[in-house]
Amino acid sequence: MSGFAIVGTGWRAEFFWRLAAELDDLDCVGVVSRSKKDLPVPVFGSLDECLARRPDFVVTATPWAVTPSLVTELAERGVPVLAETPPAPDLAGLRALWAAVGATGKVQVAEQYTRMPAHAARVALVRKGVLGEPTRVDVSSTHQYHAVSLIRTLLGVGRGRADVRAVRTIARLTDPLTRDGWADPAEVKDAATVIATVEFDGGGLGLYDFTDNQWHNQLLMRRILVRGTLGELRDNDVVRLAAPKTIVRTEIVRRQTGYDLDLDGFDTDHITFGDEVLYRNPYQGKRWNDEEIAIATLLRDMGKWVRGEGPEPYPLADGIQDHRIALAIEEAANSGLTVRVDDEPWH
Known part of the structure; x- marks a missing residue:
C-alpha cells in the first residue's frame, strides 16, 4: 500500500482523493489547504504538517503559476511528486523547473490521456x-x-x-x-x-x-x-x-x-x-467513466513506481516537452510563422 497527499482542493484534486478511496493499494493521507475545508480526508494547514504524515508521494493539483515552486520544494526535500499538467506555464518556467529538479528523478507528470x-x-x-x-x-x-x-x-x-x-x-x-x-x-x-x-x-x-x-x-x-x-x-x-x-x-x-x-x-x-x-x-x-479509469490507473502506476515495482508513469521530461510543443503551437498561431522547437536540456 502507498500513501499519498494532495496539495490543492479544486476540481482536479477531488478526482485523486475520491478515486483513491476505491483502491485497495492506495491511501490518501490528506490534503493541504490554506482555508478550512470539510472533506472526506484529513485537511492540513501547511505542507510541513502534511509531510509529517510521511506520504510516499505528493500530488500537486495547484494553479499553473504555483506548481513550479511547489514541485521544486518537494523534490529538494526528497519527496516524489506527481505534478498536474502542465508542470510550468511558459517556456522560461519549463527551463527553470528542469534546471532545478530535472536531475533529481523525483518528478512525474499527471498526463492521463x-x-x-x-x-x-x-x-x-x-x-x-x-x-x-x-x-x-x-x-x-x-x-x-x-x-x-x-x-x-x-x-x-x-x-x-x-x-x-x-x-x-x-x-x-x-x-x-x-x-x-x-x-x-x-x-x-x-x-x-x-x-x-x-x-x-x-x-x-x-x-x-x-x-x-x-x-x-x-x-x-x-x-x-x-x-x-x-x-x-x-x-x-x-x-x-x-x-x-x-x-x-x-x-x-x-x-x-x-x-x-x-x-x-x-x-x-x-x-x-x-x-x-x-x-x-x-x-x-x-462504473467509472474513462477519465476516472485513466486517473486511477495513473495513481496506481505512480504507487508502483515509488515502491520500485514499475516504470516511471510519465517522466517530467515528457510533460515538459508536451507543453513546449503546445506553446510553439500557440506562438505559430499568433504569428503566422513557423516555430522551431530546438534542442533543450531535457532532450
Missing part, C-alpha cells in the same frame, strides 16, 4: 505493428499538452526537435454544454479553432485541431487518425494490408455492459480488435 481505455487500446494496436511504422497522427478532441502527448505517444517519437506551423480561425458556433452543465438558453457565439502541424525531425507528422470548449461541446465530433506504412486507423475503424493483394477492414469494438436487457450494470468491459483483446478494464464493477 494515453491511459483512457479507447486511447490505450489504440496505443496497444499501433505498438503491435498492425499499421506498420506510424508516420502521421491527427488529434481533434483535446487541447495543448494532452493532444501533443497523444500525438507523440502514437507516433513513438521522443523529445527531439520539430517544426510547428499553425493557423487560428474564428467562426460562430452553438455552445450548449460546459463543465457546469447545460446552457439555458444555448448561445451562438464566436469560437476559435487552431489547426497546427508538428513535423518531427527524424520523421513523423502530427496534426492538431482544437476548437474552444471542444471537451464539453457535444456538437463537435472527436476525431483521431493514425497512419502507418501498412494502413490507417480512423477513430475505431482500421484498414490495412494484411497479406499480399489483401486489404482488410476491421473495427475496434468496445464491449459496454448495461444496455437493453444486460443487467450486469453500466460498465466498460474490454476493447477488442477481431478476436484479440487490446484493453481490459482493471476496475470492473466500479
Whole structure:
C-alpha cells in the first residue's frame, strides 16, 4: 500500500482523493489547504504538517503559476511528486523547473490521456505493428499538452526537435454544454479553432485541431487518425494490408455492459480488435467513466513506481516537452510563422 497527499482542493484534486478511496493499494493521507475545508480526508494547514504524515508521494493539483515552486520544494526535500499538467506555464518556467529538479528523478507528470481505455487500446494496436511504422497522427478532441502527448505517444517519437506551423480561425458556433452543465438558453457565439502541424525531425507528422470548449461541446465530433506504412486507423475503424493483394477492414469494438436487457450494470468491459483483446478494464464493477479509469490507473502506476515495482508513469521530461510543443503551437498561431522547437536540456 502507498500513501499519498494532495496539495490543492479544486476540481482536479477531488478526482485523486475520491478515486483513491476505491483502491485497495492506495491511501490518501490528506490534503493541504490554506482555508478550512470539510472533506472526506484529513485537511492540513501547511505542507510541513502534511509531510509529517510521511506520504510516499505528493500530488500537486495547484494553479499553473504555483506548481513550479511547489514541485521544486518537494523534490529538494526528497519527496516524489506527481505534478498536474502542465508542470510550468511558459517556456522560461519549463527551463527553470528542469534546471532545478530535472536531475533529481523525483518528478512525474499527471498526463492521463494515453491511459483512457479507447486511447490505450489504440496505443496497444499501433505498438503491435498492425499499421506498420506510424508516420502521421491527427488529434481533434483535446487541447495543448494532452493532444501533443497523444500525438507523440502514437507516433513513438521522443523529445527531439520539430517544426510547428499553425493557423487560428474564428467562426460562430452553438455552445450548449460546459463543465457546469447545460446552457439555458444555448448561445451562438464566436469560437476559435487552431489547426497546427508538428513535423518531427527524424520523421513523423502530427496534426492538431482544437476548437474552444471542444471537451464539453457535444456538437463537435472527436476525431483521431493514425497512419502507418501498412494502413490507417480512423477513430475505431482500421484498414490495412494484411497479406499480399489483401486489404482488410476491421473495427475496434468496445464491449459496454448495461444496455437493453444486460443487467450486469453500466460498465466498460474490454476493447477488442477481431478476436484479440487490446484493453481490459482493471476496475470492473466500479462504473467509472474513462477519465476516472485513466486517473486511477495513473495513481496506481505512480504507487508502483515509488515502491520500485514499475516504470516511471510519465517522466517530467515528457510533460515538459508536451507543453513546449503546445506553446510553439500557440506562438505559430499568433504569428503566422513557423516555430522551431530546438534542442533543450531535457532532450
